[in-house]
Amino acid sequence: MAEKDKKNGSFVHKLIPLLCFILGLIILAFSLIKYGFWDNVIGPKSGFYPAIISVCLIGISIPAFFQSFKSTKAVMPKANWLVPLALLLIVISSYVIGMVPSLAVFLLLWFRKLEKLSWKTTLITSAVMTAIVVFVFQMWLQIEFPKGLLLPLLF
Structure with missing residues (x-):
């Protein structure tokens, strides 16, 4: 075996x-x-x-x-699939709600559910990271992120 x-x-x-x-x-x-x-x-x-x-x-x-000739069968715990699954969900949700809101929701869920941080830390960290993405990439570097289907309807 x-x-x-x-x-x-x-x-x-x-x-x-x-x-x-x-x-x-x-x-x-x-x-x-x-x-x-x-x-x-x-x-x-x-x-x-x-x-x-x-x-x-x-x-x-x-x-x-x-x-690979020296290695044995890899052990793939279910927890290791969270990051690729999260990346896939971010890509899919960016087509629906846009890239920046998708990243913000991802940060909120990841910090709160997986890292088990307090709401205060989760909200502050997510807001700062989202602001960094918006200011650095959209305003400073002029990179357009996907807006998704719903974001243009709201703004």
Whole structure:
């Protein structure tokens, strides 16, 4: 039984680094070919940062692949799925109520339910973090976040 679990677990451990390697190659190709890496006059082009991230992804996936031959089956507690699930819910809710309100609701729920902070700490921290997102990204850097379906109806 233990040998069977080890084989099944190692397949997934080998598959994930291979998929990351392939994804890194695809992103690197798009970054260099379609978007460009560097211009001698203006400097970095739009493919600069994706190219750097893809090289890092490729670089990390290679040792992860070789490490997968030594590893056993991974233990995946349900609590570990909260962060990816929260990220998915933020993305989905950003299409409905907008990105900034989605992040604010996420912070409120996370601090109150999972971190079990007091209401005072939860409200202050959530308000400060939301204000930082709004002032830095929307006002200073002029980045437009998705407004969602309901936010334009309210304002």
